[in-house]
């Protein structure tokens with residue numbers, strides 16, 4: 114794993130296997146707040162699905178200033194979750210990150226604000242089926258790119274995710290690729306532009322009807 118410092122001072126990792134960074138190099142933690150947490154809006158007590166948990170930045174950014182979140186993270190690589198133990202975190206998320214640093218040990222941690230993160234370790238294409246239907250208010254959808262992981266961005270996976278969400282629930286993702294949006298629409302989502310952060314094109318937000 115190669116650690117890379119991004120422009121907001123937070124670290125990302127370069128995956129040799131995917132040939133991609135885990136986050137935008139313009140700012141990993143900025144991306145978590147701007148493309149996911151602030152773009153969707155989080156309320157106390159929400160159920161959140163973090164599809165491709167990685168270092169947990171999206172989930173832990175959601176925990177900032179919130180209580181009683183129920184978060185499920187899907188992740189296949191225990192090494193990346195173990196990397197949370199030692200990674201340097203900038204001031205903006207330091208306090209919130211601390212209780213979850215050792216989450217690789219139990220895969221289930223609750224912080225002092227009753228925010229709970231449970232990780233389902235394994236291939237998200239399969240572990241998604243273990244979750245109950247119709248419970249999620251928010252989904253952070255964050256696999257490697259559609260070019261690298263086309264199955265993750267398929268209509269069938271978006272349909273599975275849709276079924277896990279409540280009506281009027283929201284999903285965020287960094288991609289605005291035409292085929293991705295088409296697959297989301299075929300799965301039932303209403304699709305709109307998300308914020309423009311770190312590149313010229315907008316992110317994407319999907320809303321269940």
Ligand SMILES: C[S@@+](CC[C@H](N)C(=O)[O-])C[C@H]1O[C@@H](n2cnc3c(N)ncnc32)[C@H](O)[C@@H]1O
Pocket residue numbers: 134135136145165166167168169170171187188189190193235236237238255256257
């Ligand atoms: C772009 S990174 C996500 C970054 C993450 N959201 C974060 O804040 O650190 C993609 C993540 O998907 C994970 N991944 C790749 N294939 C997977 C699969 N089939 N099932 C679950 N996770 C997978 C990788 O290990 C990596 O952690």
